[in-house]
Amino acid sequence: MRFEDLPAWMQNADTKTCFEKLRQHRGTLAAKRLFDIVVSFLILVILSPLLLITAAAVKLDSKGPVFYRQERVGRYGKPFRIYKFRTMVQDADKKGLQITVGQDPRITRVGRVIRKCRLDEFAQVLNVLDGTMSLVGPRPEVPKYVKAYQPAYLSTLLVRPGVTAPSSIHFRNEDEILAESPLDPETTYIEKILPTKMQLNLQYMDSISVGNDIKVMVQTVRAVF
Numbered sequence: 188m189r190f191e192d193l194p195a196w197m198q199n200a201d202t203k204t205c206f207e208k209l210r211q212h213r214g215t216l217a218a219k220r221l222f223d224i225v226v227s228f229l230i231l232v233i234l235s236p237l238l239l240i241t242a243a244a245v246k247l248d249s250k251g252p253v254f255y256r257q258e259r260v261g262r263y264g265k266p267f268r269i270y271k272f273r274t275m276v277q278d279a280d281k282k283g284l285q286i287t288v289g290q291d292p293r294i295t296r297v298g299r300v301i302r303k304c305r306l307d308e309f310a311q312v313l314n315v316l317d318g319t320m321s322l323v324g325p326r327p328e329v330p331k332y333v334k335a336y337q338p339a340y341l342s343t344l345l346v347r348p349g350v351t352a353p354s355s356i357h358f359r360n361e362d363e364i365l366a367e368s369p370l371d372p373e374t375t376y377i378e379k380i381l382p383t384k385m386q387l388n389l390q391y392m393d394s395i396s397v398g399n400d401i402k403v404m405v406q407t408v409r410a411v412f
Contacts (some may be wrong), residue, residue: 251277259327274298325351
């Protein structure tokens with residue numbers, strides 16, 4: 188991939204600087220990809236009983252598919268479908284916001300438990316295996332919020348989005364923050380939360396490595412429990 192091959196809306200001075208820096212770390216990115224494949228496969232094998240139980244619980248609790256697939260913006264600005272165990276009623280995205288706020292009535296009974304334990308995110312190992320995601324990296328946003336990115340934020344689209352990230356740990360109670368805000372949830376997200384998320388994502392990219400990914404994964408487990 189050459190810089191000139193990126194979508195025109197991604198090409199600016201900030202992304203060019205980041206693009207050139209990442210080219211100098213191609214070996215690190217290759218090692219990161221190998222790590223993703225091996226660990227994701229092990230997660231899928233070891234946790235398969237738990238994932239099957241989760242899938243059955245989702246199916247028995249409410250009408251709709253086991254997986255929720257939503258369009259997100261991935262590496263190089265390419266759209267992809269993210270996998271999650273469904274935690275909301277069917278067609279929830281057509282019945283409200285694209286973000287979850289507090290005790291969202293669209294969340295199912297089983298969904299509340301799954302979200303509490305972050306089990307819904309485990310389905311994304313399928314995205315990691317197919318190459319659209321990484322275990323650790325900037326969390327992928329829906330197109331609507333990518334359009335709100337400042338030029339510097341577009342650099343986060345030069346790497347595969349992650350199942351977890353430092354920004355995910357920092358905002359692990361994001362739905363509660365949105366619920367308590369005096370502003371409407373989307374305004375709060377775009378003006379208050381998104382800038383901090385992007386700064387944390389850019390800091391992660393400055394020190395991208397397999398070792399740092401392991402550290403973030405351990406921090407994620409601690410945060411969940």
